[in-house]
Amino acid sequence: QVTLKESGPVLVKPTETLTLTCTVSGFSLSNARLGVSWIRQPPGKALEWLAHIFSNDEKSYSTSLKSRLTISKDTSKSQVVLTMTNMDPVDTATYYCARIPARQWLVWFDPWGQGTLVTVSS
């Protein structure tokens, strides 16, 4: 059974750096066909794609957030980490990670983690 679970701080202060971890099970981050994406959703708003990473360390970032994002992975720990710098209240959102089950189809997200709500406030 494939599962993903997000973890990280519930509350961060403005200007701080957010670090989120996605721990996966049921598949290996060394599998060349598979990738992991991060996606977020502000309360009551639409989904927004953030970044993805594949086994060969190929990465891609949202054009609007590229300067603030870093995605990495630790294959031995089955974890994908997303850092976002200079957090602002508008970054308050539920952050999801999701598996990309086929390398050539980059918007195919299945399954998703349960999500983790991050609030940015002083």
Place this chain on the structure above:
Amino acid sequence: QSVLTQPPSASGTPGQRVTISCSGSSSNIGSNYVYWYQQLPGTAPKLLIYRNNQRPSGVPDRFSGSKSGTSASLAISGLRSEDEANYYCAAWDDSLSALFGTGTKVTVL
């Protein structure tokens, strides 16, 4: 950052057919596959349609997807109360970024 445009809401009575549109451009829907996600209240999104019109196992055949040019549509036939949810389209953009639609809330009257 560009987005895919969807109507904010759609509704129907049980048994009716509801259609949701998703409008993009030549750099996203026009040249890449479209995916649809269903988000039930308080839950994570779930894949509903992949590669324009394919249903994952377990998704009822009441759900169907189509694409024409730079637009796509999701149809729900035989609407049921459990279909009340937010629906999002998604597509890769040739600017090397994934795009989601603005989302459509489906209400079963």
